Amino acid sequence: MEAEKTFDFENNIEKALRDDRLRKNLRNAMDILVEKRRSVFPDREHLERLRAAGNAIKRRALKQLPCLLEQLEANCTKNGIQVHWAEDTAEANGIVLDILRRHDAKEVVKGKSMVSEEMHLNHFLQTHGIDALETDLGEFIIQLNHETPSHIIVPAIHKNRDEVAAIFQEKIPDTPYTENVEELTAIARRVLRERFARAKVGLSGVNFAIAETGTLLLVENEGNGRMCTTVPEVHVAVMGLEKVLEKLSDVPPLLRLLTGSATGQLITTYVNMITSPRRQGEKDGPREVHLILLDNGRSHILSDPEFRQTLLCIRCGTCLNHCPVYVRIGGHAYGHVYPGPIGKILTPQMEGLRRAGVLATASSLCGACAEVCPVQIPIPALIRRLRRESYDTGDGATVADAGYRSNLAETLIWKGWELANTVPALNRLGTRLAGAVGDKMPNRGPLKAWTRVRTAPKFAAKSLHDRVGKEGVKNE
Amino acid sequence: MNSQASRERILARLRSSGTEQTTVPVAPAPEAPSLDREDKIARMTELMGAIRTEVHVVAADDWPNKLKELAREKGWKRLLYGPDSPIGPDVEAAWTAGGEDHGDGLPKLIPYTEPVERFKENLFGMDAGITSCRGGVADTGAVVLWPTPEEPRLLSLVPPVHVAVLDADTIHDSLAEMMAVENWAGGMPTNALLISGPSKTADIEFTLVFGVHGPKEMVVLIRK
Numbered sequence: 065m066e067a068e069k070t071f072d073f074e075n076n077i078e079k080a081l082r083d084d085r086l087r088k089n090l091r092n093a094m095d096i097l098v099e100k101r102r103s104v105f106p107d108r109e110h111l112e113r114l115r116a117a118g119n120a121i122k123r124r125a126l127k128q129l130p131c132l133l134e135q136l137e138a139n140c141t142k143n144g145i146q147v148h149w150a151e152d153t154a155e156a157n158g159i160v161l162d163i164l165r166r167h168d169a170k171e172v173v174k175g176k177s178m179v180s181e182e183m184h185l186n187h188f189l190q191t192h193g194i195d196a197l198e199t200d201l202g203e204f205i206i207q208l209n210h211e212t213p214s215h216i217i218v219p220a221i222h223k224n225r226d227e228v229a230a231i232f233q234e235k236i237p238d239t240p241y242t243e244n245v246e247e248l249t250a251i252a253r254r255v256l257r258e259r260f261a262r263a264k265v266g267l268s269g270v271n272f273a274i275a276e277t278g279t280l281l282l283v284e285n286e287g288n289g290r291m292c293t294t295v296p297e298v299h300v301a302v303m304g305l306e307k308v309l310e311k312l313s314d315v316p317p318l319l320r321l322l323t324g325s326a327t328g329q330l331i332t333t334y335v336n337m338i339t340s341p342r343r344q345g346e347k348d349g350p351r352e353v354h355l356i357l358l359d360n361g362r363s364h365i366l367s368d369p370e371f372r373q374t375l376l377c378i379r380c381g382t383c384l385n386h387c388p389v390y391v392r393i394g395g396h397a398y399g400h401v402y403p404g405p406i407g408k409i410l411t412p413q414m415e416g417l418r419r420a421g422v423l424a425t426a427s428s429l430c431g432a433c434a435e436v437c438p439v440q441i442p443i444p445a446l447i448r449r450l451r452r453e454s455y456d457t458g459d460g461a462t463v464a465d466a467g468y469r470s471n472l473a474e475t476l477i478w479k480g481w482e483l484a485n486t487v488p489a490l491n492r493l494g495t496r497l498a499g500a501v502g503d504k505m506p507n508r509g510p511l512k513a514w515t516r517v518r519t520a521p522k523f524a525a526k527s528l529h530d531r532v533g534k535e536g537v538k539n540e
Numbered sequence: 541m542n543s544q545a546s547r548e549r550i551l552a553r554l555r556s557s558g559t560e561q562t563t564v565p566v567a568p569a570p571e572a573p574s575l576d577r578e579d580k581i582a583r584m585t586e587l588m589g590a591i592r593t594e595v596h597v598v599a600a601d602d603w604p605n606k607l608k609e610l611a612r613e614k615g616w617k618r619l620l621y622g623p624d625s626p627i628g629p630d631v632e633a634a635w636t637a638g639g640e641d642h643g644d645g646l647p648k649l650i651p652y653t654e655p656v657e658r659f660k661e662n663l664f665g666m667d668a669g670i671t672s673c674r675g676g677v678a679d680t681g682a683v684v685l686w687p688t689p690e691e692p693r694l695l696s697l698v699p700p701v702h703v704a705v706l707d708a709d710t711i712h713d714s715l716a717e718m719m720a721v722e723n724w725a726g727g728m729p730t731n732a733l734l735i736s737g738p739s740k741t742a743d744i745e746f747t748l749v750f751g752v753h754g755p756k757e758m759v760v761l762i763r764k
């Protein structure tokens with residue numbers, strides 16, 4: 065969308081790195097999240113068994129994905145939940161709009177949902193005169209300030225309390241400036257309670273959908289998710305189609321991994337399992353429940369055995385918290401809905417390498433994300449594969465715009481590199497040249513991109529090969 | 541746009557994706573330790589207590605007195621309950637016992653018996669709500685509720701205090717064990733809930749604040 069049209073990753077990074085306040089807010093927050101996760105998983109061996117189990121459960125679900133989705137649909141339908149399928153975000157938005165119009169709803173209260181961010185749903189509804197109100201406190205704050213989430217779990221983590229105080233004072237009528245977090249929270253509670261009580265439609269995401277019983281499971285701490293899915297007459301749930309699980313018994317290990325990895329909690333305040341609309345005799349709960357299954361590129365991702373692993377993700381956000389790049393630049397710099405390591409592998413696959421392939425360059429391949437990922441996604445390996453596909457259209461390439469960066473100069477350089485390392489005479493010439501003139505290489509031209517942010521290497525006058533030949537090897 | 545056509549196309553793509561060749565390693569999840577009754581009570585108390593839940597272990601027939609004591613101490617004016625719930629009759633009996641009336645500092649009992657559409661204003665004006673529990677899970681510390689027509693969903697969400705009455709005998713080692721023993725897969729209710737404490741947020745600078753949308757306080761009475 066607009067932000068993406070003008071997406072300039074390098075410039076975003078530079079800006080973020082110069083923003084001291086942002087860096088401090090992020091550092092504090094990520095340190096806390098990392099520490100909390102560590103303390104909730106004190107036993108390394110236990111955690112590793114749990115991660116292996118999480119990986120196996122999700123793999124088993126992906127293996128049977130088409131059948132499970134049909135089973136989910138059949139069971140939801142039997143329970144009275146209406147199921148819709150959307151190939152892309154435009155179709156999903158259209159379905160939401162349709163439901164809202166049928167109920168003559170001018171507003172919708174929303175629980176936190178990254179898929180709805182992926183759909184840019186709020187903006188879409190706004191253009192149709194419908195007000196979509198975020199009710200998760202973090203989402204509420206940034207919505208007031210016309211921002212997007214900077215983290216998939218803690219969306220307003222880039223803001224500190226005085227920034228929130230200023231936003232509330234400016235955007236909520238009759239609100240005095242206060243930096244007291246309890247008071248700020250109470251203000252949000254007051255404003256949002258009124259809206260819960262009057263909204264006709266509530267919208268939420270889904271953490272897991274269970275095919276066996278036709279159940280939608282949502283986790284949260286605030287209670288806004290329960291409000292959105294219980295008070296209004298209609299509940300609309302949106303989910304990426306990879307969120308389906310085979311059995312109810314798959315839930316407990318994944319739940320533990322999700323809450324432990326996301327916020328370092330043994331369990332969230334609420335685990336909310338929804339299996340049907342209000343039944344005969346029940347006093348509350350929505351009279352209609354809709355489930356929208358969104359593809360938006362996921363079925364394509366599934367077709368590659370290696371990239372398929374991207375769909376194991378349970379959106380815990382812990383790869384962001386542990387990423388040395390994310391911690392320094394924050395979520396907005398990535399310019400897309402999903403930031404951090406998961407964003408680096410997911411976004412280019414969804415949007416193509418030309419638009420988003422550059423995201424895969426923002427990694428030192430340190431491997432921290434893969435080490436903590438609760439479902440063992442080998443993120444660095446997938447980043448490397450995306451980088452390779454950016455230059456290579458070879459047989460195995462499956463991502464859109466593969467080879468978009470390949471150019472003659474680079475192809476020749478790599479060809480030369482290959483020769484220099486396979487033909488001994490060329491190799492000798494190369495090392496001698498490097499020793500003689502390497503240090504005088506200009507910090508200009510194509511090399512500048514490298515030397516601008518790094519110390520240029522110092523070349524030894526003589527190659528190791530030569531010295532070993534003359535001086536022999538000292539073995540001490 | 542036609543959801544049916546999209547459905548067919550999506551399913552066709554998924555079926556031709558080759559995903560059925562995904563290898564699935566064998567990796568059973570570690571099981572929660574099996575605790576005896578006392579240890580389960582202790583663990584529930586410890587874990588829920590650590591996140592601001594007030595847990596009281598009371599004799600099975602004495603819990604209404606504890607409830608009255610708390611109600612007076614906290615000065616509630618209106619207590620929401622389900623008269624036909626498993627605990628409804630006990631609450632009513634306790635409120636009228638000994639010829640006491642509301643004058644002695646007990647809150648007025650408000651029954652939740654109307655559909656929410658006709659009850660919204662009342663609902664949002666309560667001081668506390670009380671529910672029974674289907675059970676508890678010891679390994680993470682949470683009570684389990686399956687709301688019913690007699691004890692609706694919002695009873696545990698909208699009032700600023702939630703009192704949950706839990707039988708010690710219904711505490712399970714873990715959610716996995718409870719799901720298996722009770723055969724949840726055989727039939728799920730409209731809504732099943734795990735609740736581990738009062739509503740909370742840490743969205744502003746990780747400062748923990750209770751009662752952002754749901755109850756600010758949670759009280760669990762474990763009937764022993």
Ligand code: SF4
Pocket residue numbers: 325376377378379380381382383384405406433436437438439440441
């Ligand atoms: S990739 Fe792994 S660590 Fe990152 S959000 Fe997904 S599940 Fe969590």
